[in-house]
Amino acid sequence: MRRLWPRGLRARLLVAFTLVTVLGAAAAAWSSAGSASSSLVESTQRRLTETIAGQITAIAPELTYPPDQEALDRLRGAVGDDALVTYGTAASASGSEVPLLTPELRAAVRSRARLVTQRITAEGRPWLLVGMPVVITAPDGKRTPSGVEVYAVRDLSAVEQQVGDLTRTAGITTALTLPVTALLALLAARGVLRPVRRLRDTARRLAAGDLGARSEPRGADELAELTVTINEMAESVQTSMAAMRQMQADARRFAADVSHELRTPLSTLTAVMEVLSAAADGMEPDARESARLAITETARLVRLVEDLMEVSRFDAGTAQLHLEDVDVPTAVRDCLRARGWLGRVELDAPAAAVLRLDRRRLDVIVANLVGNALRHGAPPVRVRVRVSEEDLSVVVTDHGPGLPREVLPHVFDRFYKADAARTRTPGSGLGLAIARENAQLHGGELTAGNDEGGGARFVLRLPREEAR
Structure with missing residues (x-):
């Protein structure tokens, strides 16, 4: 039935x-x-x-x-x-x-x-x-x-x-009422469904992002009351969204302003830390330990400010690509060599694979993925570069415990920590978020998951056509 x-x-x-x-x-x-x-x-x-x-x-x-x-x-x-x-x-x-x-x-x-x-x-x-x-x-x-x-x-x-004859007349009368009834039903349904369709169209416009969409209530029936309720809900949502956008804009502007204002004093502080680092070997053990701690924390603060400035550029839509022909295997190898990771990472890449992209942003992506695998995974850490007719992929895997199911949806969230009690790490908490933004800026994608053999698995895919 x-x-x-x-x-x-x-x-x-x-x-x-x-x-x-x-x-x-x-x-x-x-x-x-x-x-x-x-x-x-x-x-x-x-x-x-x-x-x-x-x-x-x-x-x-x-x-x-x-x-x-x-x-x-x-x-x-x-x-x-x-x-x-x-x-x-x-x-x-x-x-x-x-x-x-x-x-x-x-x-x-x-x-x-x-x-x-x-x-x-x-x-x-x-x-x-x-x-x-x-x-x-x-x-x-x-x-x-x-x-x-x-x-x-x-x-x-x-x-x-x-x-x-009377019975047949009753049957004929009933049959004759059918088309009239269908016509009346059509008219009644049209009158009932017209305001429902208007509400549907309004709901679709709201779902599409047009928070100014409204339906004019007509009459004093239940549908008119529903229309008023939906209009009030839309007004409340529009007000909340406007307030939220303003708060987000204020937060982004605050982060950008703070990052910009910190650059000059941090540059001075970095220069001081370099002098302190050169003189640390001649200090007393306690003073030397404090100096090294100050140098480490200063480097971490500099990295955080740089990442915040990069994120603010993505939020403002001012991040731009500087495209050039890049041999991806060579760029990946240079990234690992510059950070002293060649001896700790297994690289599997073709002899050459030239792609038109932003070399600096590719370096940022690979450095974040490999650094994350080295910090939170377990050896061996592998980097595989593969080329197909449609795209180029860079796969970074490790043999650690992998990513818990509840963590996977939040891996690329800013400042997200799978364990709130985790000890402090050199990272800023923005690395994976910046890596994904850079991938999307190239028209590609960055995904996270777990490898079949255990451990985390990050896959960067970049289209072979020229990035826009």
Whole structure:
């Protein structure tokens, strides 16, 4: 039944409206036909019985009692064909339908001493059986049975034909209501669904980002109330989103301003740290340890500020590519060599694979991926470079515990830490986010997952056509 029931709101309204209307019309038509049929049968029965009773009453005073055979014949003749008149063992009958008279009818006439009727069906046709005793009325008004009983059989086929005509008329009436009902259902559905469609269009515009979309409420029904509620919800969402955008813009501007303002003092501090590093070997052990800690933290702060400035450029949309023809295997090897990782990383790359891209940004991506694998994974760390007709891929894997399922959706989130209690690392917490931004800036993608053999697996894919 669920499969057969229509799914669309318009179709359901049409079906429901049509079913209710047609069933109502059918019930009314059949009820009317049934009432008319009953009235027709009862009126015909009353007319026939009154006619027979009148015929008997008219001739009964002319009879002699006890009646002889001639009197019985006269009474039977007055009643008409298909009649039986009895008096004791004497009887006068005519017509081929007299045998239809039932013993139950004759017993009821004798016991009740009044007119009795019975409807039967014989030979596929309806019949009315009428039985009536002849009563003698004395001068004082006392009525006593004369012993004469009159029975008649009347055919009701004509009445049954009329009842059939009424039934067919009811069926035709019901059928004629179907197209009218369908038209009314269409009009009703159109009136109901028009505001629903307007709400749907408004919801689609809101989902597409048009937070100014609104529907004009019309009327005072439930749909108008729903329209007002949706408009209020859209207004609330628009206000919240505007406030959120303003907060995000303020946060980005604050990060950019702070990063910019920190560059000059950090440059001075870096120069001081270089002098301190050169002099650290001649210091006392405690002072040397403090100097090295200051140098490490200063380098970490410089890296954080640089990453924040890079992120602010991505947010502002000012990050640009400086494209050149780059031999990717050579660029990857140079990246590892510059950071002293060649002895710790297995590189699997073709002899040459030239791609037009931004060499500095490729270096940033590879450095972040390999550095992350070395810090949080376990050896061996492998870098594989593969080239196909459509793209170039750089796959970085390690043999550590891998990325937990709950961590995977947040790997590229800024400042995300899988373990809040994790010890401080040299990274800024922005490396993977910056790597993905650089990949997307090239028209490529950076994905994270787990290798089949265990460990984390990061895949960089860059299209072979010139990046835009």
